[in-house]
Amino acid sequence: MTSHAAAEPIRTAITDEDGIDFAIIELFFFAYRDFTSDPDQILAEYGFGRAHHRVLHFVNRRPGLTVAELLDVLKITKQSLARVLKQLIDTDHIVQLQGPRDRRQRELYPTAKGRALALALARPQSRRIHAALEDSGATERAVIERFLEAMVNPELRAQIDIVPAKMSGKNHGDH
Amino acid sequence: MTSHAAAEPIRTAITDEDGIDFAIIELFFFAYRDFTSDPDQILAEYGFGRAHHRVLHFVNRRPGLTVAELLDVLKITKQSLARVLKQLIDTDHIVQLQGPRDRRQRELYPTAKGRALALALARPQSRRIHAALEDSGATERAVIERFLEAMVNPELRAQIDIVPAKMSGKNHGDH
DNA sequence: AAAATACGTCAATAGTGCTGACATAATTTC
């Protein structure tokens, strides 16, 4: 008990010395902070928050996904989703259709309005990404993609591949 | 106004077709979600949240920074910071010292306890980054760094350089 | 002396997440 009235202040900065990659940890924080700030401004106009954005995004990415699937992707609880989803349905951004095979299920689809908003929200983010790719050496796109994917928990990477996302070449004829 | 009782569902997935980089947008979301999940578990043991983590991180990175500077980095309000900072001070993770030049200022320093916790929180994140770098082609570290930095708002990049980070390969001569 | 600054605090509110409990409809199992 040398002194506990006020423990000794440490005056030296923590650095990568300890074998910890603080540089990238911090960059990741700043990058994500600004990455989300773009759509936040648009969302505010609608009285929506980030939760609405995420729901809208995934419903547009996987039209027809069920509530359970959405919960699994977002990693939140049913009750947390309820409020947000209800608002998006009430404002005609998303519609529910009864599942064809299992009529208990509600398949979620975006409306034209919902798709437009999803696009509007993604546009500034995409611009930011595009600019960042150019600034950091254009051709490295694949490197960035691989890195980000490798940051995701292995057992959850399946969620990514569900998306009819990137067929690399960008020409995905029909589906 | 063809039908507004229930707007038409769109059944096709949104893709990069629209010139929007949904692939990376989504990867960024997943990557950050899992990136923050590691420390979240540790924080829960202390009854802390992400806000505590961020404060602890930056106080360790820039010992002696003032409350105003911290607010500027975190981009939150004084009131939001107040409770979190108070808890960290009450639990002896952080100490305040009167500013030497301006005695109104409170310089924030980590204690040994605070430094230890900051390291414990960063360790799993650093491991994840390290693993991701290896999986995605080890030598590309600089590419990832440049990309993440380019994702940050230009006018806020100054915040990054404040850190006595690593003088490795980034030439931040003057800008 | 007055104004501005740095910080602390109190009160009230919003958004997003949580747990637990219960209800309904539909499907599956026995």
Added chain:
DNA sequence: GAAATTATGTCAGCACTATTGACGTATTTT
């Protein structure tokens, strides 16, 4: 066909993080 399970919806209550506005105090600047 009855019972159990599943998918979803909803209600009530709580926690954390963030917000704005207002006020007080000490200190520095004008």
